Amino acid sequence: MKAIVWHGAGDVRCETVPDPGIEHPRDAIVKVSACAICGSDLHLYDHFMPGMQSGDILGHEFMGEVVEVGAEAKGALTVGDRVVVPFTIICGECEQCRRGNFSVCERSNRNKDVAAKLFGHTTAGLFGYTHLTGGYAGGQAEYVRVPFADHTHVKIPGGLTDEQVLFLGDIFPTGWQAAAQCDIQPTDTVAIWGCGPVGQMTIRSALLLGAKQVIAIDRVPERLSMAEAGGAVTIDFEQESVVERLSELTGGKGPEKCIDAVGMEAHATATLDSMFDRAKQAMMLESDRAHVLREMIYVCRPAGTLSIPGVYGGLIDKIPFGASMNKGLTWRMGQTHVNRWTDDLLRRIQEGQIDPSFVITHTESLEHGPEMYKTFRDKRDGCVKVVLKP
Structure with missing residues (x-):
């Protein structure tokens, strides 16, 4: 598959990488229909955040269609579901998740010992956002493996465009x-x-x-x-x-x-x-x-x-x-407790109180992602928000 891959400060490339697969029964595979470049991605692009490794797949704001579901996630997701994937990976079961403090989930960061040494305690795992937060492959790609997929998703009803709902995953x-x-x-x-x-x-x-x-x-x-x-x-x-x-x-x-x-x-x-x-x-x-x-x-x-x-x-x-x-x-x-807010915000979009697509100024193919990182960072061409279509 194609994905946006980090190789160092100012060096991101659209490359062919292996397709993801189910690694745990609670996983799902999502075929990405839209993803975005976030301001937080620029901190990685400029290498202000520690914990990046050459070859990391970027992106934490994405949505798409479920194409494969692990055995333990089948009660929550089925093939064909249209979902927005929050940037915070959540187990839904730990004490913090039960309190709605999803960005500090106690289980989803598979590098929690490293995070705890830096922060005193672990934070949640994040997509495409350094090995301090789990080193998970990001969503600026054609396909993404979603861990804890039975909780890490927002189901999208019919009648709404990708552009209207994509930003429920982060901004x-x-x-x-x-x-x-x-x-x-x-x-x-x-x-x-x-x-x-x-x-x-x-x-x-x-x-x-x-x-x-x-x-x-x-x-x-x-x-x-x-x-x-x-x-x-x-x-x-x-x-x-x-x-x-x-x-x-x-x-x-x-x-x-x-x-x-x-x-x-x-x-x-x-x-x-x-x-x-x-x-x-x-x-x-x-x-x-x-x-x-x-x-x-x-x-x-x-x-x-x-x-x-x-x-x-x-x-x-x-x-x-x-x-x-x-x-x-x-x-x-703090990082955002995404799932705490999404039911209410999805309702507001459906009722017409707000259409988040107003912020989009550029829509490009995934292959144009590297040049759009530069355009977004340098605020050229009136760029406020970039959406990429795999």
Whole structure:
């Protein structure tokens, strides 16, 4: 089969690799009908995340048709089922899964000892996302083996296109969780840093959850236009001061809720902390650039909430933790508990409350995947979200 394969920083290729097969009775094989390039994939493309190995198949946002089912998964899936596959692999039975904390499933990471050494405890296994999270082959491929397939799936009813439901596997529930964990009140202003795909879903989720005002911060014109079309007030951080503009928009009080939809590769324009980050990163003294986190702590209204769906992979420096403590800020963060949200979000799509396909700007064949990684990373050609068709 064809798949997008990682070979090093900036080096991904569409190659012929062996077809997957059933390895455990709870497995299923899915023939991929659509997959996407996620902002988190760029952390792998630029090699900011540890644990990658040459030959790894990328991709964690995909859907398709079930073509083979293991003996122990047949009660939940049948050949011909149309499914979206969450990026978090879940057993559905451990204590964390029973609590709905699916992104920290205690069983699905087959390299859990390695993850525990780095994080203190294991997290869930993830598709196409380093050997720290299990080293599972990803979904930017013609076929995928889905472990724990009896729980790791979302069945899709008829009448909905791939484009409408594909993002149930990651960016839509990620944006929803980012907003939901803010406990948004009708009087709240929600400020969102980053207008990439997750940021776009977060904007619309915050408004669906009743925010009084949503403010979106970025510098890419196409992303800012899309955010504005979704109902946000926008700030171009290259053209105006984020701190001053947020103060103006909130009567000097600051936003009650601040969301980091950027993560470890934050950009900033000629700020001292961003230059410090880049220097330390180049000298291998820091792994992640944390400008957005610092700015959120500074501008957030006292007793407010910081929500962090943006991915961080290692160490950050110069975090004003004293300001966070003294202002009484609440931090909520983590990988997405995808299956906690998908029933509700699928219903909202069916009812027409939201059509997540709005975010797609480019649709290409799998063979064009490597060049689309570059287009997406460099934000060329108005690219906001790429869908690949095997």
